Amino acid sequence: MSIKLGICPIGWTNDDLPELGSENTFQQAISEMALAGFTGTEIGNKYPKEPAELKSYLEPRGLSIASAWFSAFVIADFEATKRDFIRHRDFLHAMGSKVIVVSEQTHSIQGQERSIYDEKPIFTEAEWEQLTRGLEELGELAQEKDMAIVYHHHMGTGVQTTEEIERLMENTDPAKVSLLFDSGHLVFSGEDPLYIFNKYADRIKHIHLKDIRQERMEDVRAQHKSFLTGVKEGVFTVPGDGMIDFKPIWEAIRSSGYAGWMMVEAEQDPAKANPFIYAKKARVYIKAVTGL
Ligand SMILES: O=C1C[C@@H](O)[C@H](O)[C@@H](O)C1=O
Numbered sequence: 001m002s003i004k005l006g007i008c009p010i011g012w013t014n015d016d017l018p019e020l021g022s023e024n025t026f027q028q029a030i031s032e033m034a035l036a037g038f039t040g041t042e043i044g045n046k047y048p049k050e051p052a053e054l055k056s057y058l059e060p061r062g063l064s065i066a067s068a069w070f071s072a073f074v075i076a077d078f079e080a081t082k083r084d085f086i087r088h089r090d091f092l093h094a095m096g097s098k099v100i101v102v103s104e105q106t107h108s109i110q111g112q113e114r115s116i117y118d119e120k121p122i123f124t125e126a127e128w129e130q131l132t133r134g135l136e137e138l139g140e141l142a143q144e145k146d147m148a149i150v151y152h153h154h155m156g157t158g159v160q161t162t163e164e165i166e167r168l169m170e171n172t173d174p175a176k177v178s179l180l181f182d183s184g185h186l187v188f189s190g191e192d193p194l195y196i197f198n199k200y201a202d203r204i205k206h207i208h209l210k211d212i213r214q215e216r217m218e219d220v221r222a223q224h225k226s227f228l229t230g231v232k233e234g235v236f237t238v239p240g241d242g243m244i245d246f247k248p249i250w251e252a253i254r255s256s257g258y259a260g261w262m263m264v265e266a267e268q269d270p271a272k273a274n275p276f277i278y279a280k281k282a283r284v285y286i287k288a289v290t291g292l
């Protein structure tokens with residue numbers, strides 16, 4: 001597999017903030033993704049739930065499902081997580097995906113009206129042990145279908161910072177737990193995305209590309225705003241439209257021999273940032289930087 005380019009539906013309709021883009025339809029979103037030059041997508045709440053039906057919309061547009069987010073509660077309720085994970089895995093397997101995006105949501109404040117920089121959770125020693133063992137088990141379940149879990153570090157969760165990502169990577173079996181690289185979350189958190197990419201290049205199996213509007217991010221920090229308020233006010237945008245220099249990041253990706261999806265994932269208010277226009281903008285920028 002070489003590098004494939006996709007775009008997530010979150011620019012059209014936002015599952016975390018359903019009021020954003022409620023006017024945008026599923027067919028509009030996937031048609032505009034294809035028209036903008038992408039060949040893959042992730043799952044949004046308006047997508048048909050049946051694999052055959054979903055394929056009947058995607059295939060004529062030359063799109064496939066790269067992956068989909070899974071909210072894990074390994075620490076809070078592992079048995080329920082396992083049951084839900086198997087259903088999610090089987091759906092993605094039927095869609096032909098090879099990776100499953102997993103993010104631990106126990107104690108997460110990403111969906112709450114709480115200060116994202118001041119109130120993020122910190123796992124206890126016992127919780128780390130539960131999380132790392134549980135993720136390995138989910139990894140084994142993924143392997144049953146020749147798939148892999150890719151862990152999504154995320155603002156407002158217990159795996160956000162460089163130290164937390166390192167702890168997760170060092171305490172899990174590389175054969176069972178891979179990593180998702182999300183440029184936007186790393187920069188929002190104050191991490192060095194190049195450091196993370198270079199250190200874990202051999203474990204990164206999925207990439208989310210988003211950019212940051214620096215002044216909006218600084219406002220979130222100064223005014224102690226929540227993650228979702230930051231999203232609504234435009235912290236994230238498409239690659240090339242913000243403060244991140246993607247050229248060295250692309251150079252690291254290319255020279256690592258990365259094979260897999262690079263997904264544009266830029267949640268912002270579609271009423272302020274027309275999703276089709278921003279998808280095209282991202283596609284033009286990616287072509288200019290990567291040649292792809
Ligand atoms: O991958 C992601 C999925 C979203 O639901 C999330 O909040 C977003 O920030 C993200 O990176």
Ligand SMILES: [Co+2]
Pocket residue numbers: 152182208265
């Ligand atoms: Co992401």
